[in-house]
Amino acid sequence: MKVELEKVLPGEIEARSFEIITKELGDTPLVPGTEPIVKRCIHTSADFDYAKNLCFSEGAVEKALAAIKDGASIVTDTQMAKAGINKKALERFGGSVYCFMSDPDVAAQAKEEGCTRAKASMDKAAKLDCPLIFAIGNAPTALVRLYELIEEGRIDPRLVIGVPVGFVNVVASKELIMETQTPYIVARGRKGGSNIAACICNALLYMLKESGRE
């Protein structure tokens, strides 16, 4: 087979990718205002399912952007998602990225309670005293715990990005979050991941960057 490479300058690869995504989406209906997020998820996964499975609560994107501008911090359930989020872009607005999964006190609580570290890490995050966005890309148990903490009135997140991936309670945990009054961006069904969680955070950050340029 003859392999041919397309000549694209390094600075143009992303724009060219988004052109291809936009073209292939054709007239697939997307909720107005959510397009940059949906397209970035497809960019990150090459999986057009995200054009259909992403669910946004009413005004979720506007509320998320406002939260970031207010200096919201982001809590993730994996070091991978933390590594993938553009921390410099977030820091410009005053926020930080937290992941408590590797913390000794979280491990200790998980062992004591017989729960997942993901659940214990949400309990730790609930003690943070700042506006919070949760970006859950791995553990449905984290999302279930967020649901409980929200329903008990112990936390009031500015946004929950609910995109755990997998086969055990993943679908159900997302449906639970969508029952709350908390703004959410959820990938309905089994799909998601740390990469998707990070990419939704970055899509939001880049929307602010671009609107700042205008």
Place this chain on the structure above:
Amino acid sequence: MKVELEKVLPGEIEARSFEIITKELGDTPLVPGTEPIVKRCIHTSADFDYAKNLCFSEGAVEKALAAIKDGASIVTDTQMAKAGINKKALERFGGSVYCFMSDPDVAAQAKEEGCTRAKASMDKAAKLDCPLIFAIGNAPTALVRLYELIEEGRIDPRLVIGVPVGFVNVVASKELIMETQTPYIVARGRKGGSNIAACICNALLYMLKESGRE
């Protein structure tokens, strides 16, 4: 809607997930010996396409396991993949995980040459003096550079995990790597990602852990 959660103990979630994956794969043909890798990619993505798109060069898994036992280090093209690889498990065999994407000298070379940092980071990796596994989950330009370095006889990787994701030269870069004599694990087509790159590394590490238990 009534949401029902399945009761599964934290330590049993992964095993239950693999049960579901195995059941849903049914009699989908997989190359013998590659099943733990294919299933872990599906576990990481909830995307059964990986049962079809993963390509293994002859004996790739055995060669990869031997490389890890020999103390091979892993070079990735993203901090996310680095964050996702089980570094403790790798260190037991003597290897480390490297990602040079954020290094100032890599940024400087990329600027000077007008190339991607991914390409420059592969040039830096080529100077490492140890057995190497490359785990490329993001940048096709990294994979193309590896192809060139291999063809020029400047590197001789023990394995190339070629799973960049996306729309510009991703498909072609994978086909290029499959033309070399280097052992490879490639996700043919557009799909892949840092999460998939990390998960293939981990699947290999867990295969060694499990065989060590016997």
